[in-house]
Amino acid sequence: MSTLEIRLLGGFQVFRDGTAVQRFESQKVRGLLAYLACHADRPHSRDRLAGLLWPELAQATARRNLRQALYNLRSSLSSAEVDPIYSAHQTVQFNPDLNYWLDVQAFDQTIERGALEDDEQLRARELARASQLYRGDFLTGFFIKGSETFEDWLVAEQERLRDAAIQNLKLLVDTLREHGEYRDAVRHARRLVEMDPLSEESHRELMQLYAISGRRSRALAQFEDLSGLLERELGVEPMPETRVLYEQILQQDMPDRSANAGEPLGPYVPLVGRSDATARLRESFEETIKTGTRFTLISGGPGLGKTRLAKSVIHQLSSQRRTSVLQGRSYHGAGPVNYQPFTEALHAALLDDPPHSSQDPRSKYTELSAELTVALPPVAEPAWRAPEETAPPRRRSLPELTSRLLEAFCGPRSAQQPVIVFLEDLHWSDTATFELLKELIERLRTRPVWFLGTSHPGLPLDHPLESMVRSLNRRRVDRHPLEPLASAHIEEIATSLVGPARGPELSDFLDRKGDGMPLRLVEIINFLCDEGSLAPAPEQRWSLTDEPALNRVVLPETLDALIVRRVSRLPTSARQLLVLATVIGQKFDVGLLQRAAKEHIGVVEIGIELMLERWFIRQFPRFWTENPRDRDIVLWARGARRGTFEFASYRIREAVYQNLNPLRRQQMHRQVGEAFFDIFRERHEQAAEALAHHFSLAGDLERALPFLRASAEKAVALHEGATALYYCQRALRAQRRLGVDEDETASVLSRMEERLGGAAAKGE
Secondary structure: OOOEEEEOEOOOEEEEOOEEOOOOOOHHHHHHHHHHHHOOOOOEEHHHHHHHHOOOOOHHHHHHHHHHHHHHHHHHHOOOOOOOEEEOOOEEEEOOOOOEEEHHHHHHHHHHHHHHOOOHHHHHHHHHHHHHHOOOOEOOOOOOOOOHHHHHHHHHHHHHHHHHHHHHHHHHHHHHHHOOOHHHHHHHHHHHHHHOOOOHHHHHHHHHHHHHOOOHHHHHHHHHHHHHHHHHHOOOOOOHHHHHHHHHHHOOOOOOOOOOOOOOOOOOOOOOOOHHHHHHHHHHHHHHHHHOOEEEEEEOOOOOOHHHHHHHHHHHHHHHOOOEEEEEEOOOOOOOOOOHHHHHHHHHHHOOOOOOOOOOOOOHHHHHHHHHHHHOOOOOOOOOOOOOOOOOOOOOOHHHHHHHHHHHHHOOHHHOOOEEEEEEOHHHOOHHHHHHHHHHHHHOOOOOEEEEEEEOOOOOOOOHHHHHHHHOOHHHEEEEEOOOOOHHHHHHHHHHHHHHHHHHHHHHHHHHHHOOOHHHHHHHHHHHHHHOOEEEOOOOOEEEOOOOHHHHOOOOOOHHHHHHHHHHOOOHHHHHHHHHHHHHOOEEEHHHHHHHHOOOHHHHHHHHHHHHHOOOEEEOOOOOOOOOOHHHHHHHHHOOOOOEEEEOOHHHHHHHHHOOOHHHHHHHHHHHHHHHHHHOOOOHHHHHHHHHHHHHHOOOHHHHHHHHHHHHHHHHHOOOHHHHHHHHHHHHHHHHHHOOOOHHHHHHHHHHHHHHOOOOOOOO
């Protein structure tokens, strides 16, 4: 049956089966359709409609005009199935039995469903859907000359719907903040500020969300924007409570959101021994601003603190000037996910608001974002939000789309802002990633875009990272190798923890046992805390419990064994949750973890708090998260204990996961797969990769097979040949083991060859 779609929020648009209807002969015909569609529940007097739209004309003339308008509506909207207008001698009504969709009606119904929903996750989904539906004010820019009654109705509807949208956004922001989803909360809070720009309450909410999520510079800039707006529009200064919040953020003194904190956080280990590296990285950034795009590589072995150094520098730089920061990483053994670090970084950026507050949400940026969303391979972890509107088909190449997006973040050339793209663990990236990176450096050569990467040292000359570096202009690339910490640096750490009196004793122990590796030193210090050799002290942060304490400590020989030993000291429920989280991945969502564990949310929250206190995990807002005081991030995150988290080190996740009994690991992958299956029960295709991954590792090939095929189909649609072949080959192997017909997967391979070109191997 033919479908009519009427959009009145943000303007006037009508579509018949996806094609715009444009045969309306006048603005009054459009106004008549809008009025009838919004009141389709009852008939309307012809005299009233005529007076509504033609009040200045005689009644007979007005009714004749109404008949002509109704004829135009029928001819424009009519389909073979049903008449869109019920018409009697004295009344007119929009046909409520017509197969139509009205955004105003959908908006009202979605808000009503959200208000009645008891399930928090489903309520948040309805609130988010209502926010998506509200594209702008009711009939924006619509005007009918000389019709005051129609104008009164129009203004009343605009105010009603706008107020409902604002209240819906406030409730959505509160819900997301309560659940620790700070990045999504920021996105909706920004829209709330756009809709109600003179509301200081909305500005304060946005400032707090920026600060809680570690985006301190954005929080401070928001206050400056508010101050300028109030001065221009009202000639006043911000309210005292707004300035107090600004001072708190400026002094990095956000209140602890967990007033009744239990045992203290584990020892905070300061960043030491990296002043020279920090200075060199800052020079690379300044050179980028002066001369254009640059690639900087921090290299060092596992556990040398590459990521912590990079994030510390990035925070310093972004706190001193407005800087957009995107971050992504490559993962070991994640399959042939092309452009993996860019995929993660760009998906997160696309879910954020336009980079400049003056950006029109209906501008080219929005079109670019939608097109890039289609061009990018899917993220490994499905998003926890309602499906977005259908994006346009891919028209431009991925390098062109990505470079245009980064240029949008830079802003106009007359007032460029720097952009930092932080790419972790590039030694695990695929060739396609480095081809894209090289082309971006060439395309953006005059723009202040700093690509900062981390990698293991000593890669072979034929590694794609090394090949890319050799091909770049030497003026656009530099390397910064990291070395183990010296004894003086280790002594600095020890003294910061236990003071000068006992510092040498702890320093000597750490120097002998830690090999100068920052991650091992951190884990040893946390181990000493877990074992009771380090204890909180009233006069200083920590103290050694007794004189021979360190002499009695027996450390596990390897770093992995040390991590596993620390995990074993967690309470049983928290330990089980942490182990299950390693099966989910480096990043995990608390809602997914709860669903997979089948635990009460209260138990999960306690477990999350214990993991935070012992530095196993940290909050992971997806856009930019880091703050120079990691302890503050943990404190701020403790209040919610929900949202997205990541393991404090990739090594922690790997050590625990590899230590799992293989049968237990299979069982846990099944738990996670079932949780994904349940969460995405109405849209499994969105989680196809995750479902294929977990059911395959669970040994349930029958459940995995349709999702392996679906993943291959998605890769073919994105022209990702290596990824499509990978999933096809896995599907074929699963079919052979199950003894089922291979024709369906073979047809995917055939379509892949046809669309991508070349011959696809059908074997191992």
